[in-house]
Amino acid sequence: MLGQLAQPENEIQVILQTLFSFAFIIYLFYAQRIQSMTMLRQIEVTLRKIKGLRDDGKEASIKTIKEIGKPERDPAPMVERFMEHFMIEPVGLDPAGVVQKLGKILDVREFTFEKEVAAMAPNATPPERNNIENLLEASLALNVFYKVIRHYYLLGKKTMNIYIIMQIHMILPMIIQQIEAYSSALQAFQEGMPIGDSVGAIVAAKLINGAPTRDVAKEMVAAEIEYEGRHVVVTKAKGPGGSVGMPGDAVVNLLNEYKGRVTMLITVDAAGMLEGEQVGEIAEGVGAAIGGPGVEKYKMELISTEHNVPLYAVAIKQGIEHVVAPLVQPLFEATDKAVASVKGLILDYSKVGDTIVVAGIGNTVGVAQ
Amino acid sequence: MKRMSDTTPMAGGASQNWLTLAAMIFVGALALVSLYMGFRAYGDEEIETAFMYLLVGASGFIAIGYSFFRAKPTTKEALEPKKSDVITTLECPQCNLKRVRSFQRGDYIFKRDEPCGRCEGQMVITAIHTRKEEKK
Numbered sequence: 001m002l003g004q005l006a007q008p009e010n011e012i013q014v015i016l017q018t019l020f021s022f023a024f025i026i027y028l029f030y031a032q033r034i035q036s037m038t039m040l041r042q043i044e045v046t047l048r049k050i051k052g053l054r055d056d057g058k059e060a061s062i063k064t065i066k067e068i069g070k071p072e073r074d075p076a077p078m079v080e081r082f083m084e085h086f087m088i089e090p091v092g093l094d095p096a097g098v099v100q101k102l103g104k105i106l107d108v109r110e111f112t113f114e115k116e117v118a119a120m121a122p123n124a125t126p127p128e129r130n131n132i133e134n135l136l137e138a139s140l141a142l143n144v145f146y147k148v149i150r151h152y153y154l155l156g157k158k159t160m161n162i163y164i165i166m167q168i169h170m171i172l173p174m175i176i177q178q179i180e181a182y183s184s185a186l187q188a189f190q191e192g193m194p195i196g197d198s199v200g201a202i203v204a205a206k207l208i209n210g211a212p213t214r215d216v217a218k219e220m221v222a223a224e225i226e227y228e229g230r231h232v233v234v235t236k237a238k239g240p241g242g243s244v245g246m247p248g249d250a251v252v253n254l255l256n257e258y259k260g261r262v263t264m265l266i267t268v269d270a271a272g273m274l275e276g277e278q279v280g281e282i283a284e285g286v287g288a289a290i291g292g293p294g295v296e297k298y299k300m301e302l303i304s305t306e307h308n309v310p311l312y313a314v315a316i317k318q319g320i321e322h323v324v325a326p327l328v329q330p331l332f333e334a335t336d337k338a339v340a341s342v343k344g345l346i347l348d349y350s351k352v353g354d355t356i357v358v359a360g361i362g363n364t365v366g367v368a369q
Numbered sequence: 370m371k372r373m374s375d376t377t378p379m380a381g382g383a384s385q386n387w388l389t390l391a392a393m394i395f396v397g398a399l400a401l402v403s404l405y406m407g408f409r410a411y412g413d414e415e416i417e418t419a420f421m422y423l424l425v426g427a428s429g430f431i432a433i434g435y436s437f438f439r440a441k442p443t444t445k446e447a448l449e450p451k452k453s454d455v456i457t458t459l460e461c462p463q464c465n466l467k468r469v470r471s472f473q474r475g476d477y478i479f480k481r482d483e484p485c486g487r488c489e490g491q492m493v494i495t496a497i498h499t500r501k502e503e504k505k
Contacts, residue, residue: 012406019399020425041389184451191474193455194497205479240477326453332498366497368479 036162039169043153046172047146053183054146057139058083060186064135068128069121078120082136083143085112103295113137127192127241131365134242135189138324141182145175177320184325189242194332194366196322197244200269200289201367202335203314203342204236204360213369217249221369227343229352233258235359242365247290248299254357255303262309263354266342267300269361270323271315280334281317282341289313290361300359309357312349314341327366393433400429454500459483463490472497 027034058079065075087109090101117124117133124132149168156165188195194202213221215238222235233254237245247267255262269289273281288300288311304311316334346356407422455472459482466487476482480494 012402016399016402016406023396023399180451184453187452191455191472192477193472194478202478210479240480325451326455327498329498329501332496366477368477 130241200362239364248296273317
């Protein structure tokens, strides 16, 4: 090669100039296509991994159902059918009553899931069924993520439209974060471990501290305690199975039961933290600290407005990767700080003889009362 | 009916890899030749020509480096189901004996679990969380 290069320079220069000109022209016309191909490759690599996680979720669900539920027939076809389940949200063209319509659809969804799980795992106890239901929901979520990303990948590949490819490529890091979170949930729900979202339920359980409880709404319990001369009613989802219960209904029932005597409503829940914030930071605020589709929040806001009860909130900060993953130590330790925060709010904003409702919001998997 | 799990979106992935590699080798060879020509021109004191060739050669290698960087998967780590090491803390309400063990299926916070080893009390599960503090 060096010998050839030692030939008269003009020939080599001409060849090189031609090649570079050729490469430049190719790049001029195909730059976007090259970029699309690079992005497609990145999506493809990620998609392959997501498919693995989706399959792991399905296998974990089947394995757990077989171990706990001891079904007579193979649950695999039922699990596969469950993973394709969907919910159509109500039409919002006429917004009046849309929350009630959404609530009704969510109730039907809940009822259907309970029936499906009961059929899949007939020998499981109610808490175990709740855990299996949560496990299946995590698997379902992984399946949806996989299918949506695959859709955009295949559509992009078919059309080679850079804008379609870019859409999914740009949000891929955020999607991966959510997928990793759901993947961590598999272990938690398989074993019935408390998760990041359980912090609200743990705070409520710590306040209850062994006091007798009673059912106040579907999968919701409440206990009455005395604190510094105040009558405190603490409510949470009924554990230790994985359930968020109906905290909105519980608050409505309690506020109606105490007929205007409640002077304060405190909600405690996990809250998303911003980058730079510490896991387990506690923040106090006003309003109803409760996530989800909004139905339970709506009920709380409505009833507190009717009874003129001020809403206070305690948030326990955590990242999206913690919400459904097994509870990390800083979050468990944060529950003590949140208990102190709730007590501080009670002392600061109520007087002796007042009745206060405290609602520990979140999934109560692995947390009794 | 074809099931979703049977549908693999990976067709063409391997050929795309070879294409990228071939393009990189081609650009690398051109860059190498350019650098050689640049140094030769510099030796002949043709500064302008040398500058042009060296610039082209360096650009070629930068382009290869950039391609390697771009070709990296979006995720740094393999996406695998994470298994956390979870521990259960048990405490005796009577004698305050504390014991920590690995989590077992069926454990839950405030469960009255095993008899206390020191007194006749019943140990209660007071904490369940992962063993190590997560680093951000």
